[in-house]
Amino acid sequence: xxxxxxxxxxxxxxxDLHDDLHAPIILSNTYHLFLRxxxxxxxxxxxxxxxxxxSGAILTDSGGYQVFSLSDLRKITDEGVTFQSHLNGDTHxxxxxxxxxVQMALGSDIMMVLDECPEYPVSHEYAxxxxxxxxxxxxxxxxxxxxxxxxxxxxxxxxxxxxxxVQGSMFPDLxxxxxxxxxxxxxxxxAIGGLSVGEPRPLSMEMVEATEPHLxxxxxxxxxxxxxxxxxAEYVARGVxxxxxxxxxxxxxxxxLFTSQGKVVIKNARYRDDAGPLxxxxxxxxxxxxxxxYLRHLFQAGEILFASLATRHNxxxxxxxxxEIRQSILLAQFPQYLESQRRLAAIRDEDRNGx
Amino acid sequence: xxxxxxxxxxxxxxxDLHDDLHAPIILSNTYHLFLRxxxxxxxxxxxxxxxxxxSGAILTDSGGYQVFSLSDLRKITDEGVTFQSHLNGDTHxxxxxxxxxVQMALGSDIMMVLDECPEYPVSHEYAxxxxxxxxxxxxxxxxxxxxxxxxxxxxxxxxxxxxxxVQGSMFPDLxxxxxxxxxxxxxxxxAIGGLSVGEPRPLSMEMVEATEPHLxxxxxxxxxxxxxxxxxAEYVARGVxxxxxxxxxxxxxxxxLFTSQGKVVIKNARYRDDAGPLxxxxxxxxxxxxxxxYLRHLFQAGEILFASLATRHNxxxxxxxxxEIRQSILLAQFPQYLESQRRLAAIRDEDRNGx
Numbered sequence: 133x134x135x136x137x138x139x140x141x142x143x144x145x146x147x148d149l150h151d152d153l154h155a156p157i158i159l160s161n162t163y164h165l166f167l168r169x170x171x172x173x174x175x176x177x178x179x180x181x182x183x184x185x186x187s188g189a190i191l192t193d194s195g196g197y198q199v200f201s202l203s204d205l206r207k208i209t210d211e212g213v214t215f216q217s218h219l220n221g222d223t224h225x226x227x228x229x230x231x232x233x234v235q236m237a238l239g240s241d242i243m244m245v246l247d248e249c250p251e252y253p254v255s256h257e258y259a260x261x262x263x264x265x266x267x268x269x270x271x272x273x274x275x276x277x278x279x280x281x282x283x284x285x286x287x288x289x290x291x292x293x294x295x296x297x298v299q300g301s302m303f304p305d306l307x308x309x310x311x312x313x314x315x316x317x318x319x320x321x322x323a324i325g326g327l328s329v330g331e332p333r334p335l336s337m338e339m340v341e342a343t344e345p346h347l348x349x350x351x352x353x354x355x356x357x358x359x360x361x362x363x364x365a366e367y368v369a370r371g372v373x374x375x376x377x378x379x380x381x382x383x384x385x386x387x388x389l390f391t392s393q394g395k396v397v398i399k400n401a402r403y404r405d406d407a408g409p410l411x412x413x414x415x416x417x418x419x420x421x422x423x424x425x426y427l428r429h430l431f432q433a434g435e436i437l438f439a440s441l442a443t444r445h446n447x448x449x450x451x452x453x454x455x456e457i458r459q460s461i462l463l464a465q466f467p468q469y470l471e472s473q474r475r476l477a478a479i480r481d482e483d484r485n486g487x
Numbered sequence: 488x489x490x491x492x493x494x495x496x497x498x499x500x501x502x503d504l505h506d507d508l509h510a511p512i513i514l515s516n517t518y519h520l521f522l523r524x525x526x527x528x529x530x531x532x533x534x535x536x537x538x539x540x541x542s543g544a545i546l547t548d549s550g551g552y553q554v555f556s557l558s559d560l561r562k563i564t565d566e567g568v569t570f571q572s573h574l575n576g577d578t579h580x581x582x583x584x585x586x587x588x589v590q591m592a593l594g595s596d597i598m599m600v601l602d603e604c605p606e607y608p609v610s611h612e613y614a615x616x617x618x619x620x621x622x623x624x625x626x627x628x629x630x631x632x633x634x635x636x637x638x639x640x641x642x643x644x645x646x647x648x649x650x651x652x653v654q655g656s657m658f659p660d661l662x663x664x665x666x667x668x669x670x671x672x673x674x675x676x677x678a679i680g681g682l683s684v685g686e687p688r689p690l691s692m693e694m695v696e697a698t699e700p701h702l703x704x705x706x707x708x709x710x711x712x713x714x715x716x717x718x719x720a721e722y723v724a725r726g727v728x729x730x731x732x733x734x735x736x737x738x739x740x741x742x743x744l745f746t747s748q749g750k751v752v753i754k755n756a757r758y759r760d761d762a763g764p765l766x767x768x769x770x771x772x773x774x775x776x777x778x779x780x781y782l783r784h785l786f787q788a789g790e791i792l793f794a795s796l797a798t799r800h801n802x803x804x805x806x807x808x809x810x811e812i813r814q815s816i817l818l819a820q821f822p823q824y825l826e827s828q829r830r831l832a833a834i835r836d837e838d839r840n841g842x
Binding site: 185 | 495497498499502523531533538540759760762776777778780781784785787790791792794
């Protein structure tokens with residue numbers, strides 16, 4: 133899922149995202165939209181799809197992650213989290229019920245429950261307390277959502293799903309316990325949160341492995357905030373169906389491009405007079421129309437067209453990889469595909485530093 | 488002509504500019520391209536059209552205006568102008584011949600001769616000296632260009648035109664004299680430069696009026712660096728065929744939008760929940776797909792998509808106005824059209840402050 137933080141995938145029009153990239157679903161951030169322009173304004177304007185002219189699906193996070201990573205002076209209690217806006221310092225409170233209300237006003241297709249995403253590392257003791265709070269919040273959010281059932285039709289999108297989030301820091305026992313408890317909520321899908329918070333990659337994979345067996349096979353599983361291109365198949369191999377990540381779009385803006393032949397750091401002098409496309413195997417708008425030399429010039433000159441063209445390509449690359457994965461599964465060749473990705477990972481440094 | 492300073496109209500892909508806006512010609516800046524990425528690199532990559540994937544026409548200025556407005560420590564002699572790059576302080580020299588060489592390497596369709604664009608105001612004495620230098624440079628440039636005739640086919644574009652530029656500050660006698668002398672060069676077209684340098688608007692118009700009768704009727708006349716939307720018909724009424732201006736694109740990025748109903752300063756709170764299109768009479772991509780409320784949100788949030796969508800609209804507005812002017816001329820109704828624009832100018836403050 134491409135990330136559209138503030139109701140826009142940075143630099144991309146809906147034509148780029150829908151007609152060209154065929155992105156079926158994007159993610160948008162509740163925390164940001166709550167602060168600006170405000171969920172009630174978006175509700176008044178017919179919901180987030182209408183507001184941003186997006187006809188595909190939208191997943192909104194609960195805002196919890198941004199509260200923990202962006203806002204000042206946050207205070208967590210069993211009731212919820214109080215925080216100051218990173219924009220103007222105003223104090224706000226998110227509770228499990230209030231973040232459902234906000235996401236119902238936004239009218240996303242998939243909502244996420246409020247969770248606590250602990251930093252890394254934390255003690256087993258803290259991780260347990262935090263995990264139990266996340267489980268308890270998930271229950272509150274779900275009861276609140278179903279309690280509003282009679283009013284769903286008054287919101288922009290009367291057919292929303294609500295996913296709980298498995299936490300438990302880097303402790304397999306807590307991950308398993310959390311998943312087991314959340315499954316009792318019988319939700320439409322489940323997320324695995326608290327990854328990509330600074331832990332080594334093998335640990336992220338281990339946490340997914342500790343969680344996955346407990347999640348129902350007939351519901352989508354969503355690994356939040358991952359991953360690098362060659363990791364996508366690893367997550368899928370561990371039972372993950374959905375992922376979101378800012379890497380393709382953020383790295384694009386920084387001139388870090390993912391191609392079928394490995395990474396291209398476009399500012400490198402070797403691309404100065406390179407008349408070839410960014411990725412000869414890519415059919416995206418950027419690769420069909422522009423040379424590496426031109427892209428490098430735009431980057432060096434600080435031109436905003438660079439961000440737009442680079443983002444189109446990186447997202448195309450990610451969506452192409454997911455397409456390859458789906459195709460290999462349909463052809464019963466996923467193990468071979470995974471093996472090929474692992475061989476590439478061993479020889480490429482693409483995944484070692486992306487920011 | 489939309490302005491594509493650094494080989495890009497800021498924020499617009501060629502699809503936006505060509506397929507959507509049908510811009511037949513754009514302007515690009517020799518000074519900027521000379522410094523970065525360098526004209527020899529662009530020549531090596533097949534010329535500016537190839538480099539930026541632009542299939543329409545391109546006019547390049549001579550770089551003179553930017554040398555006078557952007558660079559440090561410039562020194563003018565009868566030979567040319569020595570200046571320091573605004574990027575890194577390197578010293579360079581532009582001569583009438585060298586700027587032709589640079590533009591031949593770029594391969595634009597219309598080249599401009601090096602001119603001196605005096606600041607405003609200057610004395611009649613200085614304006615005369617400067618104007619004579621511009622005339623003398625135009626002759627040198629033209630002789631240099633025709634002297635290379637045998638080698639034209641070695642450059643990216645063997646069918647380039649070269650336009651001299653009428654100067655003379657705000658003195659009608661100097662403007663007339665300059666035009667008369669330049670016409671002897673029998674060029675493919677003529678430009679009127681040195682406008683929009685801080686002078687009152689009636690003075691700009693007066694300078695065009697002093698110049699126009701001396702220019703041949705069968706060659707295009709190009710007023711450089713003008714104007715506001717309601718002024719376009721005024722220039723056409725004075726015999727001008729071509730104009731370029733950064734206003735539509737620069738003002739777009741600053742949230743200042745030109746519509747058929749007057750200006751829209753998108754940050755104004757009145758647009759906060761405005762679900763209507765930016766301009767209900769406009770058929771551009773932005774107006775077809777997005778609301779004022781969404782555009783305001785993008786602007787407030789500092790999103791780069793705003794620059795792209797706003798620029799598409801403002802350029803569509805300018806090109807629409809030029810289309811209206813052409814249509815009214817074909818229908819022999821230009822005087823009525825001009826009158827309608829003057830009535831609007833009297834009641835709108837659109838043209839009073841655009842930057």
